[in-house]
Amino acid sequence: MKTGKATGSSIFLLGIFAFCRGSAYSLTTVTLATMSTGTVxxxxxxxxxxxxxxxxxxxxxxxxxxxxxxxxxxxxxxxxxxxxxxxxxxxxxxVPSGLASVMMALTPMLSAIIAHFSLENEKLTSRAVLGLFVGFCGVFLVVCARGKINLxxxxxxxxxxxxxxxxxxxxxxxxxxxxxxxxxxxxxxxxxxxxxxxxxxxIHWSDFSKQLPLNVIYSCIALGLICTALGWLSMIELSKRASAAFMSTVNYLIPIVGMGIGAMFLSEHIFWTDALALVLIIGGTTLVKGGEARNASTRQLAEAAQAPT
Structure with missing residues (x-):
């Protein structure tokens, strides 16, 4: 049964889901050192x-x-x-794994834009538009921080x-x-x-003709079993226990997990502006979600006013 209130099991599943998706970026970076994109x-x-x-x-x-x-x-x-x-x-x-995870935080904002044009009852409010602008400023900040380094x-x-x-x-x-x-x-x-x-x-079959390091083999297995299979199962089980609003918070956790793992295990550089960019992206997404909620509330009030008494 879905509930908007966070329970112990839903919080645990949310953490598992965020770890599965967030760790995929670092594991992918490891495998790409010796294997092609198609094979990985x-x-x-x-x-x-x-x-x-x-x-x-x-x-x-x-x-x-x-x-x-x-x-x-x-x-x-x-x-x-x-x-x-x-x-x-x-x-x-x-693109480094941590930065890639931050870029994927664009997903909820893009889905809001698509829903605005394709769904009759999902129109963006002025607050949601402001959220989109704030979120894109966050992404722009990430890119600008690397403008003089390796862009x-x-x-x-x-x-x-x-x-x-x-x-x-x-x-x-x-x-x-x-x-x-x-x-x-x-x-x-x-x-x-x-x-x-x-x-x-x-698939590049030449990838299998050479000796693969054990860390690459283990990373491929982890990508399939943990990041993909367990990620799907945890998401499905979470959808049975929690509301969509609660599930959407995973978009805030994935970049944190991705950047943290990349910095700890792959020695990737994190700029102080990345933290600010993440705050802007999260804030923008929150504004978009808030705009959607206000739009839904207005719609419900209008329907209630039109209902026969």
Whole structure:
């Protein structure tokens, strides 16, 4: 049963979910040292798909839902898995893991913009527009901090790839309003299977002809089992226990986890302006969410006023 109040189990699941998603950026950086973007993305999704298939074989008995859920399966496979994961991995070829995690904090703001143009009851208020401006100022600050250091064509392309990845995820979030799967666990499993198949043509087989360091092998396994499979399961279980507003706070935790792990284990530089940028992004997202809530309250009052007495 969903509740807007944070409970012990929901807070625990939120922490697990944030760790799964936030740690993926550092693990991806480790694997990219010796493997190509296509191979890393395929292995991540394929290992995650195999783990979820093994789990689904035990807990799922009825498969008639597949015919009803084929639309969300395809949407989540392409827009929610293969495209964003491929773009994130591509972006991390030039963008440090901590900075990549901050860039992905754009997702809730982009989803608000898309919802404004595609959903009749999700229009942006002036407060939400202010939030979008504040959030983009945060991203601009991140880029400017590196303007005199290593902001080259490669990093700019990385920023573009990460922004497109955030856009894909934002589209997926909005599309969930149209395609609601009847079996969330099964849909997540099949979408990962299809996503990994779509990435198979991008594998560089030469990556397997050389001796891979153990840390790269372990990172690939962790990306699949922890960041992907466990990340999906924790998100689904969290959605059963907590409200959407509570779940959205994970967008604040992922950059913190990503930047922290990158600084501790990969010796990545953190600028003092990154903390300020993160505050701006979080503040912008809060304003957007607040604008959405006010819009919803106004809509409910209008409906109540029009209701017959």
């Amino acid at each position: 993305t395929f292995l991540r999704l394929a290992i995650g798909a195999l783990a979820l298939l093994a789990w689904a074989a035990v807990v799922i008995e009825d498969y008639r839902w597949v015919m009803r859920d084929w639309k969300p399966i395809l949407v989540f496979a392409v827009l929610g898995n293969s495209l964003p994961n491929g773009l994130i991995t591509l972006g991390q070829e030039t 080259n064509a490669g990093m700019i392309c990385g920023f573009v790839a990460l922004t497109l990845a955030a856009l894909c995820i934002a589209i997926t979030i909005v599309s969930m309003r149209f395609f609601r799967p009847t079996n969330q666990h099964g849909t997540a499993t099949l979408s990962l299977v299809i996503a990994s198949l779509t990435l198979a043509p991008f």
